[in-house]
Amino acid sequence: MLLKIGNKEITCKIEYKKIRHAYLRITPDYHLDIILPDSRRVNAETLLKEKQNWLRRRVRELENSINLFEGNTVYYKGRKYEVQEIKAKNPRIELSEYFIKIYKFGKRKTENILREFLADETLEYVSKKAEEFSERLNLFPKLVSVKNLKSFGHCTRDKKIFFNSKLICLPIRLVDYVVCHELVHLRHFNHSKEFKLELAKILPNYKEFERELKRYYW
Ligand SMILES: [Zn+2]
Numbered sequence: 001m002l003l004k005i006g007n008k009e010i011t012c013k014i015e016y017k018k019i020r021h022a023y024l025r026i027t028p029d030y031h032l033d034i035i036l037p038d039s040r041r042v043n044a045e046t047l048l049k050e051k052q053n054w055l056r057r058r059v060r061e062l063e064n065s066i067n068l069f070e071g072n073t074v075y076y077k078g079r080k081y082e083v084q085e086i087k088a089k090n091p092r093i094e095l096s097e098y099f100i101k102i103y104k105f106g107k108r109k110t111e112n113i114l115r116e117f118l119a120d121e122t123l124e125y126v127s128k129k130a131e132e133f134s135e136r137l138n139l140f141p142k143l144v145s146v147k148n149l150k151s152f153g154h155c156t157r158d159k160k161i162f163f164n165s166k167l168i169c170l171p172i173r174l175v176d177y178v179v180c181h182e183l184v185h186l187r188h189f190n191h192s193k194e195f196k197l198e199l200a201k202i203l204p205n206y207k208e209f210e211r212e213l214k215r216y217y218w
Contacts, residue, residue, distance in 0.1 A: 003032065003048075005059045014044050022047050026058050028065055028217040061214060068169035069218045074100060074114060076121075078171030085110050093117050119165035122146050126163045129179045136202060139186045152178045152213065155185035166218055174216075177209035 003010045012032040022042040025033040032055075034044045048055070068075040072083050081100040088103035093113070095101075102110050123146045130144045142158065146165040154162045161182045167175055180202050188195035199206050 005055055008059050008063075010059070016040070024048075024051055024055065026055070026062070028062055028067075030059075030062065065215045065217060067218070068216055069114075069118075069166055074118075075169040076100065076118075077168060078174075083110065083114065115165070118168055119146050122163060122165055122168040125168055125175065126179050129176055130161065130183060133180050133183050133202065137180075137183055137187075137198070139183050141183065141186060153182040155182045155189070157189065159186055161186075164218075169218070170213075170216055174209055174213055177203060177206060177213070180206075 001012045001014075003012050008030055010026070010030045010032050012034055014034045014036060016036050016038040019035065019037050022034075022036045024047065025035065027033075034047065036042055036044065036047070066075070074081055074083055076095065081095065082098055084099045084101045086101055086103045087105060089105060090103065091105060091113075092103045093100065094103070100114075102113055104110070104113060126146070127144050130141065134140050141155075141161045143160040145160070145162050146167070147154070147162040149162060149164045152164050152167060152170075156162075163178065163182070167178060170178075180199060184195055184198045187198060196206075203209065
């Protein structure tokens with residue numbers, strides 16, 4: 001199914017799930033999931049009509065969105081770098097003002113070298129930040145690690161926290177927000193009012209960060 005919003009053509013798919021309230025989800029590659037309760041009380045057409053303004057706004061936002069990890073460019077702590085491959089006997093990575101220089105030899109793929117670099121950098125940063133927030137929140141995870149996730153972060157019922165292994169691509173204020181968000185889930189395993197109040201204690205302007213995060217994808 002195709003839908004036209006503004007000048008954008010959007011593919012959509014309808015799914016029925018065991019839920020009470022219907023919702024929409026749009027991905028950065030302009031695909032819309034229409035998720036409806038399997039009671040079939042709501043139909044897609046009605047929902048789309050109701051959510052018209054939201055949908056237009058999300059499409060406009062997506063048009064301003066930023067891909068953090070593209071073939072020749074990569075973001076690191078919110079700054080854009082061009083990827084440069086350089087043959088060298090001593091493999092290493094150097095950041096200059098505009099370039100991320102990958103010195104390598106042999107057949108190892110630059111993309112894999114970059115992924116590993118970002119994962120290492122992410123783990124180092126989020127571990128330190130999590131410790132700092134843990135003290136302030138008096139919340140201590142059993143494990144802080146990085147993973148190849150779709151989302152920015154993920155908290156499990158047994159108090160382990162995983163972060164997207166490319167999280168360090170984001171501006172640091174947003175990395176901090178994600179760390180704080182996941183830690184607060186150790187106390188509130190949902191996005192309830194209490195969860196938001198707790199989050200606001202550490203990051204009073206967290207709503208701004210949430211809005212900003214929507215611009216970024218990998
Ligand atoms: Zn959450």
